[in-house]
Amino acid sequence: MVLSLTVIVSLLGAVLIMVVPPERKNLIRKLATGAAFLSLVFALIAFFSYDLDSPDQFQFRQELTWIPALGVNYIVGGDGISLPLVVLTGFIIFCGALIAWNIEDRTKEFYVLLLILVAGVYGVFISLDLLLLFVFYELAVVPMYLLIGVWGSTRKEYGAMKLTLYLMVGSALIMLGIVLIFIQTGGETLDLTKLAQMSFPRHFQMLIFPLMFLGFGVLAGLWPFHTWSPVGHVAAPTSVSMLHAGVLMKLGAYGCLRGAMWLFPEGARVWLPWIIILTTVNVVYGSMIAMVQRDFKFVIGYSSVSHMGFVVMGLSAMTELSLAGAVLQMFSHGIMTGLFFAVVGRYVYDRTHTRDLTKLGGLMKIMPSGGVLFIIAGLASMGMPGLSGFIAELQILMGVWQAYPVVAALSGIGILVTAAYILRVIHSVFFGELPAAFANLPPITLMEKCAGGVLAALLILIGLYPSLMTRMIFHSVQPLAALLQG
Amino acid sequence: MDYLTLTKYLAPEIVLVLTAFAVLMLDLNVLRREPLPRRFAVLGSTTLGGLALAAALALWRLYWDPASFFADTFVVDPLNGIFALIIIAIAALITLISLPEKFTVHVSEYYALILFAALGMEFMIFAEELIMIFVSLELTAISLFALTAFDRAARRSIEAAIKYMLFGALSTAFLLFGMSYLCGLTGQTSLAGLSSALTSYAAGGWGESAIVALGVLLLLAGFGYKLAAAPFHGWAPDTFEGAPLPVTSYIASGSKVAAFLVAAKILITGLPALSGSALWGNGEPGWTLALAAISAVSMVLGNLVAILQKNVKRLLAYSSIAHAGYILVGLLAFNRLGMTSLLYYIVIYALTNIGAFAVLQIIAKESGGETMADLAGAGRRSPLLALLMVILVLSLAGVPPMGGFIAKFLVFAAAIKPDAASFGLLWLVALAVAANAVALYYYLLILKQMYIIEPANPTRIKLPRTVTTAAALCVLAILYWGIFPQRLLAQLESMSARLF
Numbered sequence: 001m002v003l004s005l006t007v008i009v010s011l012l013g014a015v016l017i018m019v020v021p022p023e024r025k026n027l028i029r030k031l032a033t034g035a036a037f038l039s040l041v042f043a044l045i046a047f048f049s050y051d052l053d054s055p056d057q058f059q060f061r062q063e064l065t066w067i068p069a070l071g072v073n074y075i076v077g078g079d080g081i082s083l084p085l086v087v088l089t090g091f092i093i094f095c096g097a098l099i100a101w102n103i104e105d106r107t108k109e110f111y112v113l114l115l116i117l118v119a120g121v122y123g124v125f126i127s128l129d130l131l132l133l134f135v136f137y138e139l140a141v142v143p144m145y146l147l148i149g150v151w152g153s154t155r156k157e158y159g160a161m162k163l164t165l166y167l168m169v170g171s172a173l174i175m176l177g178i179v180l181i182f183i184q185t186g187g188e189t190l191d192l193t194k195l196a197q198m199s200f201p202r203h204f205q206m207l208i209f210p211l212m213f214l215g216f217g218v219l220a221g222l223w224p225f226h227t228w229s230p231v232g233h234v235a236a237p238t239s240v241s242m243l244h245a246g247v248l249m250k251l252g253a254y255g256c257l258r259g260a261m262w263l264f265p266e267g268a269r270v271w272l273p274w275i276i277i278l279t280t281v282n283v284v285y286g287s288m289i290a291m292v293q294r295d296f297k298f299v300i301g302y303s304s305v306s307h308m309g310f311v312v313m314g315l316s317a318m319t320e321l322s323l324a325g326a327v328l329q330m331f332s333h334g335i336m337t338g339l340f341f342a343v344v345g346r347y348v349y350d351r352t353h354t355r356d357l358t359k360l361g362g363l364m365k366i367m368p369s370g371g372v373l374f375i376i377a378g379l380a381s382m383g384m385p386g387l388s389g390f391i392a393e394l395q396i397l398m399g400v401w402q403a404y405p406v407v408a409a410l411s412g413i414g415i416l417v418t419a420a421y422i423l424r425v426i427h428s429v430f431f432g433e434l435p436a437a438f439a440n441l442p443p444i445t446l447m448e449k450c451a452g453g454v455l456a457a458l459l460i461l462i463g464l465y466p467s468l469m470t471r472m473i474f475h476s477v478q479p480l481a482a483l484l485q486g
Numbered sequence: 487m488d489y490l491t492l493t494k495y496l497a498p499e500i501v502l503v504l505t506a507f508a509v510l511m512l513d514l515n516v517l518r519r520e521p522l523p524r525r526f527a528v529l530g531s532t533t534l535g536g537l538a539l540a541a542a543l544a545l546w547r548l549y550w551d552p553a554s555f556f557a558d559t560f561v562v563d564p565l566n567g568i569f570a571l572i573i574i575a576i577a578a579l580i581t582l583i584s585l586p587e588k589f590t591v592h593v594s595e596y597y598a599l600i601l602f603a604a605l606g607m608e609f610m611i612f613a614e615e616l617i618m619i620f621v622s623l624e625l626t627a628i629s630l631f632a633l634t635a636f637d638r639a640a641r642r643s644i645e646a647a648i649k650y651m652l653f654g655a656l657s658t659a660f661l662l663f664g665m666s667y668l669c670g671l672t673g674q675t676s677l678a679g680l681s682s683a684l685t686s687y688a689a690g691g692w693g694e695s696a697i698v699a700l701g702v703l704l705l706l707a708g709f710g711y712k713l714a715a716a717p718f719h720g721w722a723p724d725t726f727e728g729a730p731l732p733v734t735s736y737i738a739s740g741s742k743v744a745a746f747l748v749a750a751k752i753l754i755t756g757l758p759a760l761s762g763s764a765l766w767g768n769g770e771p772g773w774t775l776a777l778a779a780i781s782a783v784s785m786v787l788g789n790l791v792a793i794l795q796k797n798v799k800r801l802l803a804y805s806s807i808a809h810a811g812y813i814l815v816g817l818l819a820f821n822r823l824g825m826t827s828l829l830y831y832i833v834i835y836a837l838t839n840i841g842a843f844a845v846l847q848i849i850a851k852e853s854g855g856e857t858m859a860d861l862a863g864a865g866r867r868s869p870l871l872a873l874l875m876v877i878l879v880l881s882l883a884g885v886p887p888m889g890g891f892i893a894k895f896l897v898f899a900a901a902i903k904p905d906a907a908s909f910g911l912l913w914l915v916a917l918a919v920a921a922n923a924v925a926l927y928y929y930l931l932i933l934k935q936m937y938i939i940e941p942a943n944p945t946r947i948k949l950p951r952t953v954t955t956a957a958a959l960c961v962l963a964i965l966y967w968g969i970f971p972q973r974l975l976a977q978l979e980s981m982s983a984r985l986f
Contacts, residue, residue, distance in 0.1 A: 022869075066970075066972070067892075067970075067971055067972045067975065068972060068976075069971075069972055069975040069976050069979060070896075070975070106865075106866075109865070109869070131895075134886065135886040135887055135891075138885050138886050138891075139886070139887070142880065142885055145930055145933060146933065146937055146938075149933075149934060149937065149938045150865075150937050150938055156938075157934065157938060160938075161927075161930060161934075164926070164930060165923075165926065165927060165930075168923050168926045169923050172919045172920065172922060172923040173919075175894075175895070175898075175919060176898075176915065176916060176919045178895075179895065179898045179899050179902060179915065180902065180909070180912075182899050183899055183902045183903050187823070187899065187903065
């Protein structure tokens with residue numbers, strides 16, 4: 001029940017806001033932030049009451065009949081893979097709601113869509129029924145079009161359309177996959193735990209695995225289907241970029257894990273050695289493209305492509321260590337990129353109205369908090385020990401090394417380039433000469449500092465005390481790795 | 487069979503006829519000199535009253551024992567009964583959205599024709615005999631031709647009606663020709679008789695009997711027109727664009743529902759022996775193969791051409807051509823799940839269309855046109871209306887949790903089901919899924935117009951109560967049946983049991 005409450009609270013928040021008159025913008029903001037905070041609380045309750053000694057694979061399980069005619073039920077539950085992501089969603093939406101405080105145009109519609117989107121995201125992470133998961137998945141993807149198209153900037157219509165169409169092509173593949181799975185089981189069940197226990201015939205797994213993996217992979221930013229992602233990030237308003245890079249792309253990676261690898265291990269063993277090549281391109285090429293960008297947001301956008309490449313690479317290597325690293329990297333990258341976009345969008349762009357790296361400079365003098373937060377996120381992104389990114393990427397690299405040493409060595413280039421571009425943007429935005437035009441920018445508000453501070457604290461917390469999460473992740477990843485190793 | 491029982495079973499239809507006459511007499515004797523809006527309102531309310539009574543009787547009829555009259559010319563069973571009720575509901579929604587209109591002075595004739603068309607659809611649904619089906623198809627078609635031309639001041643309305651009628655006449659000829667071949671060969675006109683006679687024919691091999699093949703193909707061509715499936719869709723865009731909006735809505739909903747049901751019954755109960763197969767690499771001549779081709783062409787052509795449309799009515803016309811393609815997938819799956827999915831799909835689809843045209847009607851009244859540009863800024867001008875439209879459009883796009891999603895899911899599942907081992911119909915389903923991804927583009931364009939583009943004239947849109955109610959009812963229904971489809975699905979499934 002506690003897991004369903006995250007979805008219910010978000011949807012309830014959306015419904016409540018719908019009946020508030022549109023002029024009462026502050027009330028709307030408070031309601032949305034309140035709903036987001038409550039959902040975070042429920043997520044944390046679930047996270048901290050997860051029982052590591054329990055024999056159950058999924059805890060907090062709840063089952064309600066929904067469409068018996070299709071063998072589809074409302075089944076939710078959480079394990080060590082999904083709960084960190086549920087918590088991640090909670091933190092990002094709470095901070096995102098705070099960061100979105102300055103949206104004045106159609107505030108009501110904005111928050112309604114934001115909360116619907118978040119309900120979808122929570123839903124995907126907790127669903128244990130494939131059709132339910134897909135319904136939530138679409139619920140998370142579709143509002144994105146309006147959120148970017150209406151409240152975005154820089155080629156927003158193009159970015160919104162491109163993003164939505166790419167993701168919808170992905171979901172078309174997934175839908176085809178679900179129909180095939182549905183028929184293969186005799187139309188009796190789409191319960192993920194039951195599906196995972198069925199051993200599907202080999203030829204079926206060969207056919208279905210790429211459909212599901214690539215379908216979800218589009219949302220994870222898998223090369224060469226990633227181009228929607230930087231364009232969408234740049235066009236989106238700040239809080240939407242945070243949600244989008246922070247959690248939405250994780251839906252894709254999570255879907256790859258739950259909807260493809262877990263259900264079709266035999267297919268995974270055949271296809272993933274090829275897919276890992278794509279992820280290597282993601283990591284290396286993504287970081288190199290980030291290096292040459294002039295637009296501040298594009299740097300972060302491509303850094304997301306590169307880091308998500310690490311996630312999918314960790315999944316594709318299929319070793320216990322790399323899988324656990326991938327899950328932690330999803331969490332770590334979600335928080336880190338949320339912090340990046342908060343600083344880039346809200347601290348810098350909303351005040352200076354430019355994202356051109358050549359025009360920015362010396363901002364450390366006027367917004368030291370922004371500089372410090374960005375540097376913390378940047379260090380996490382580089383994999384600096386003491387921050388969460390280090391733990392995650394180390395595990396991924398060690399895990400990948402066990403299976404594919406060449407891939408691990410190549411992705412080392414990605415890490416080096418990452419350090420280079422992060423240092424480059426830190427230097428050109430926060431240090432050097434402060435342009436005279438920026439001398440009198442409005443100060444950073446307390447609310448903005450809070451939102452950024454929470455995220456930065458999380459990066460440090462997980463960096464110093466990783467077993468808070470890794471114990472639970474390993475607990476769930478071990479059986480999965482055993483399954484995938486066959 | 488005695489006439490008293492027949493009268494009892496026909497009570498809802500008798501009420502429809504009586505209401506039509508009552509409306510005509512009322513206008514002639516009492517309301518002739520009243521102002522136009524008042525006549526629309528009073529006569530419309532009378533029509534609504536009659537429809538409500540008919541609906542109540544039709545609902546009651548669902549609980550009576552199944553019965554059959556005149557050698558299957560009139561078959562009352564749960565399947566036919568529930569769809570008769572749905573037709574009455576559709577006619578009521580159409581009447582509801584006509585209430586604030588004032589495009590014609592022939593008010594009573596307008597409402598009477600709506601009722602007569604509904605009557606034709608009722609008989610189409612109840613009839614399981616070729617001649618009766620043909621007669622009721624014509625009653626519907628002729629009423630709709632006349633309704634299309636009702637906006638006499640607008641040239642395009644006349645043009646639309648003439649195109650509709652010319653295409654209709656041609657398709658009638660095809661249909662009648664096809665029926666006459668089948669009937670002449672077998673000496674049967676009832677679907678059950680046709681089925682058994684054709685089974686013995688088919689035992690001798692389909693290929694040997696070109697006459698049967700010709701008959702079936704002509705029949706499909708005739709129905710292809712009624713369903714607006716490519717390549718028989720030529721009339722649809724012009725007719726949709728030219729007809730008064732409530733009539734467009736009627737053509738896109740009621741007449742489609744009835745035509746799909748009757749086409750499914752003819753093919754499934756009348757011609758099962760000639761089904762053939764559309765499986766990849768395993769095709770056999772038969773109507774499923776022909777339908778697969780029609781369906782594939784409709785989906786691709788409908789969705790691609792829709793992208794180019796500037797007029798929302800035309801866009802929805804092409805979208806309806808594409809949807810005819812999807813629905814046909816459920817039919818040519820030729821199994822029980824397919825029939826269930828077809829029934830579910832047409833109900834949801836009819837409601838979605840009525841809702842979308844109702845919203846369009848409100849916007850057209852305010853902006854003076856129904857092009858994409860007229861939708862601009864609807865999200866600012868009336869948030870409620872735009873929200874309704876978003877839900878309707880997303881349902882058409884097959885996005886969960888709207889009904890359109892479950893409908894598509896079921897149709898695709900049904901098509902793959904009979905041959906789960908080798909996925910013989912996967913080619914068609916993959917095509918449908920791909921076409922649907924394309925379709926999303928133009929549905930998003932509607933969202934873009936409403937929310938992203940700023941309005942040229944930012945006045946608030948006044949919401950006429952009746953039309954808004956109709957649209958809201960449709961939206962609630964597709965949301966409810968999209969999120970909780972269980973009861974509807976279970977009922978439709980038990981009803982389609984008779985056909986398999």
